[in-house]
Amino acid sequence: MSTPNGFPQHSRVCVTRSMEGGAVQDLQAKKAGKAAKKEARSDGASPKIGTPISETLKLLPEELKANMKIKSITPRPPRKPRLERAASLDEKSWRKWRRFRTSQESLTDPNETSSSNGSLQEASPSPPTRGRASPCNPCCQQDSLHSSPDALEASPVGKSRGGASDLGKRASEISSAFGGLLRGKGFAGGKPRLSQIMPARPLPPMELNVASHSLRTANRIDSDCLDYRHYSQHKFGRVSSSLSDSRLQGNGTVYDNCSTDSMKSTFSLLTPIRAKDVRSRSYLEGSLLASGALLGAEELSRYFPDRNVGIFVATWNMQGQKELPVNLDDFLLPTDPDFAQDMYVIGVQEGCPDRREWEIRLQETLGPHYVLLFSAAHGVLYMSVFIRRDLIWFCSEVEYATVTTRIVSQIKTKGALGICFTFFGTSFLFITSHFTSGDSKVNERKLDYNKTIQALTLPKNVPDTNPYRSSSSDVTTRFDEVFWFGDFNFRLNKDRETVDSILNQNPDTDVSKLLVYDQLTSEMSRGSIFKGFQEADIHFRPSYKFDIGKDSYDTTSKQRTPSYTDRVVFRSRYKDDIQAVKYSSCPVIKTSDHRPVFALFRVKVRPGRDNIPLAAGQFDRELYLIGIRRRITRELQKRLEQKDQKSSSICSIS
Helix, strand or coil, X not given: CCCCCCCCCCCCCCCCECCCCHHHHHHHHHHHHHHHHHHHXXXXXXXXXXXXXXXXXXXXXXXXXXCECCCCCCCCCCCCCCCXXXXXXXXXXXXXXXXXXXXXXXXXXXXXXXXXXXXCCCCCCCCCCCCCCCCCCHHHCHHHHHHCHHHHHHCCCCCCCCCHHHHHHHHHHHHHHHHHHHCCHHHCCCCCCCCCCCCCCCCCCCCCCCCCHHHHHHCCCCHHHCCHHHHHHHHHCCCCXXXXXXXXXXXXXXXXXXXXXXXXXXXXXXXXXXXXXHHHCCCCCCCCCCCCCCCCHHHHHHHCCCCEEEEEEEEEECCCCCCCCCCCHHHHCCCCCCCCCCEEEEEEECCCCCHHHHHHHHHHHHCCCEEEEEEEEECCEEEEEEEEHHXXXXXXXXXEEEEECCCCCCCCCCEEEEEEEEECCEEEEEEEEECCCCCCCHHHHHHHHHHHHHHCCCCCCCCCCCHHHCECCEHHHHCCEEEEEEECCCCECCCHHHHHHHHHHCCCXXXXXXXXXXXXXXXXXXXXXXXXXXXXXXXXCCCXXXXXXXXXXXXXXXXXXXXXXXXXXEEECCCCCEEEEEEEECCCCCCCCCCCEEEEEEEECCCCCCCCCECCCCCCHHHHHHHHHHHHHHHHHHHHHHHHHHXXXXXXXX
């Protein structure tokens, strides 16, 4: 086998044209090319593959040999492959895309050459300079023999073994290149280019910004770990073995800070925890000033960026009824606010006989997102505190105390029940009370209040967050936020007919005329009861006294005057810490002569220190399992009933 121009297939030569000949030598080169073709045809023989290069050049005219510089290349064995770390799937796909982009740019940019496509670029009349590729066939470049593994594999010189078919392919490429030079095509003014390679299927559109919105939101890193990237690079040398931000920057790929932040965590989606922070404190007692404290500002800002917690407080006199409402959704989950609250505190007076059943119903209604942090009872006074399950780790131990206001202490129908705990660095006190009944017994109710604030011994083990502003004679001064709710039994100082006429004139929410006669409002304005407490504006009808199962007020012979007996009041150590969002009643529940009254609050929470006895995630697990199991069972029964109704429906044709 031999080439038409008489050049051997295995030789690798590089021909450069000199500038000395000028335009006259171009014409001589063309004539010499034609003469060489004629001589090759007339001889009818071509040199063999093993013919030395000196004998091959004898076929060329003397003039052409004077204008050609010939340099033979001695084949060298390939270099040992450089050891590289194993690339991940992300890196392999990224490198493949980058290589494809580079090959496309080399086809369109006349100033660049590629050692992988073997195309003939524009021949430059100027002599070659260092740092720039020669304008001849790139397979002849010596640097590519040593630097590019692909060129070593593709070139017959770089191979120790090669078949005849490979030699034939390379010989045809060399002959075509030399044929173009001899015919003067390489020196024409045109720019020969290969046709652009088109993919078999359309490529998907690629965004310049490689950071996706879902990645940023899913892996968002908190402000306390912004220095994790520099810290990990200093300690471990790299952030991640996959598509990391350092490699994106090194290759010039477009990126942004959001995508960089989203890839800081190398282990999970959770915020990384430094080992020194774990060493410096304990989750039970801990040091006071350790960075990243469990109850500190960093943790508080992560769960509550605005440092406000939502609290639901409700009171209901159940009148000792055994029958519980079928559905408590309208009571615990009103439709006005778009979101559920973080805490649910429900106080009950004259509670049902089965207290456990009542708590199960509460758990069933609130669902799996809430757990029972604590519950207590004092006779027929019940209080239950539910909290979101994510927040139980930030609560201290829960303490409670009771007070009996009746002369006969064995009869526990009247009195008070208090529950307190610390959430982050804010202390809470919740009190539910049932004061003395009777229209004219205002003084007795004030005595009940005074006895409660003096006899309620709280806190016990949990330290006071601000002992300098506390008083030993008033329990409400020893806590940051206090909520007092219950059946206070304060009435309206007006006859039944006048109250009914006012209610008929203003059937909806305008009850300002009724509040003029309210005993509690007048006593609070005088400062004789609930000192320092506030109450949200009332825009609902009186919660007492209804006929059971009806919306009408007392129709019995006693004709009791409708009154606002069920109330929720609050106080704070710091001004504007508590904001009332909603204050209303639940007229849907009609199993008692009282309507439930509830209030929604936004309460400011301050960071704390790890010097308090924590509850350590303690909650009523048995109640949680029973409530969720019953919730699922009722849902399945409801679906089964709906399915039976659809299957048993009868279609009538008229």
